[in-house]
Each structure stands twice: as C-alpha cells, then as structure tokens.
Amino acid sequence: MAQLQNTPNTSDNQMEALKNYGSYIVSAIVLALAGYFGWTYWQTHHARVDTVAADRFADIQQLSNEVTLASQNPDLEADAKTALSANQSKLNKDIDGLVASHSKTVYAWQALMIKARQQADSNDYKAANETLKQALSIDLKDAGLTAITELRYAQTLLASGDPAAALGILQKEMPDAFDASKQELLGDVYLAQNKKEDAIKAYSNAWEILRKRQESRAVLALKMDSLGINVEPIEPPASLVTAPVTEAPALPTDNASVQASGATNEDTTSKVAASETAATTTQPNLSVPQPATAPASK
Secondary structure (H helix, E strand, C coil), X not given: CCCCCCCHHHHHHHHHHHHHHHHHHHHHHHHHHHHHHHHHHHHHHHHHHHHHHHHHHHHHHHHHHHHHHHHCCCCCCHHHHHHHHHHHHHHHHHHHHHHXXXXXXXXXXXXXXXXXXXHHHCCCHHXXXXXXXXXXXXXXXXXXHHHHHHHHHHHHHHHCCCHHHHHHHXXXXXXXXXXXXXXXXXXXXXXXXXXXXXXXXXXXXXXHHHHHHCCCCHHHHHHHHHCCCCCCCCCCCHHXXXXXXXXXXXXXXXXXXXXXXXXXHHHHHHHHHHHHHHHHHCCCCCCCCCCCCCCCCC
C-alpha cells in the first residue's frame, strides 16, 4: 500500500491551514472557558447576594415584630414612645435600603409587604397604596404572590375610599385558591358602592366556595347576617373533631350511701382521686373555629 509522504508543499499547506483556522479554534476555547467561569461566577455571586438579602430581611422582620408589639401597647411611657418612633423610622429606612439593593428579589417583595402593613395599621392608606404598587412592579413569576399583593392592594384602595379602583384590581385573573377571598372582597366593594344585591351574591359565592373546602370564616358570616342572609353553618372536617369529654360518674358523698354501696372511706377517696385525674388528663377538645351561626332572616 502506498504511503503518503510529507512534501514541502504539504507542510506549507498545513501551516497555512493552522494560521487560517487556529485563531478560530483558540477563540472557541476561550469563549467556552469564559462561559464556564462566567456561569460559575454568576452562581456564586447570586448565592452570596441572596444570602446577604436574606440576612437583611431577617433583621427587618425582627424589627417589624418589635414595632408591632410595642405599637399594640396603649400604656407606653414617654421613653418607650420615643423608642418606638425611632424603630419605625429605622424599619422604613432598612426596607428602602433592601429594596434599593435587591429590587428584583422575593426579599424586597416581603419587605414591601411589611412596610405596607405598617402603613395600613397607622391608617396611612395612601402610603400603603404606593408601597403595594411598588411591590406589584416586582416580577416574581409567581401567580400566588401576585394575587396576595393584588388582594391587599384592593383592600387598601377600598379603605382609602376608592372602591372603583379596588374593583378594577379584583377583575384580574387570580389562581383558584384565592377565589373565596376575592369574592368576599368583591362583596365589600359592592357594599361600599351601595350595590346590595351584588354584595349578597359575592358573599354567597365566597361562602359556597368555603363550604366545599370545609372552611369557615366567622367575619364573613357576620357580614352575610348583617345583610339578612340565612347563613348555614359549615361543618369542619371530621378528622378535626375530637370525641366529647365524658363526665365522671357522680360519687356518693355521705357515709350512709357509702356504707350502702359497700365502700369504705378509703375506697371513696380513691374513686374521687381517680375521677379528678381522669378529668384533668383527658385530652381536651381541639380549638376548631366554628362559624358564627346567624339567625334566619326575617
């Protein structure tokens, strides 16, 4: 079999090909390495950024809890009121700082929701509206979080005296999980617009949705009752209902009864102790929220 031999022309051709395509090969390798190290840096950088944002939000949440607890105390001394005011200012400053540096993260959204709640608790609904609009501008690609923000925004719009704007928010599509809350809030809006029949329909829709879930809301029941709607109680899931605590049998208390039953004083004392123990150790009934049963409309 004939073997190819390198000739001066062949070597020159190989060198020329290397000159022509070598730069492309090197560029491809460089781009591949750049992409790999760039991706690695992006992951590391964003992991570090998320950690920083999470730590800052944790501090905000702790301070928010302190502010909320202090603001609920009607008997604050002058020094405590001064400290509360300072903490409220610091809370707003910390939230604004977190949002400015991590504006596209879920931590920024959570911080803004805290700020809006604080503003609403202070009856500053105009400021709360602006804060919630800012929260809605964060694209979290999560329909549930968006629905939560929209529902709260509609609530503050209604509280600020703008039911028409609230209705516009509630006409947007939301996940099915929020249907009951949406219908209840629609009822509030219609009631504010003096549309009683629409309010009754929305409240009834909300109650029917809750019935299918076996979930009751006492406040909604009161709203319906105030409009003359006959509210049928919603039975809680059977698994949440415990067996009723049975009372201990009555024990004879006089000597004649004890003797008639053939029991001694020692026996009676043992029975009483056993009954008291049973009454205190029997598992108590779970606190299952019960619907407020409204009387039938007249």
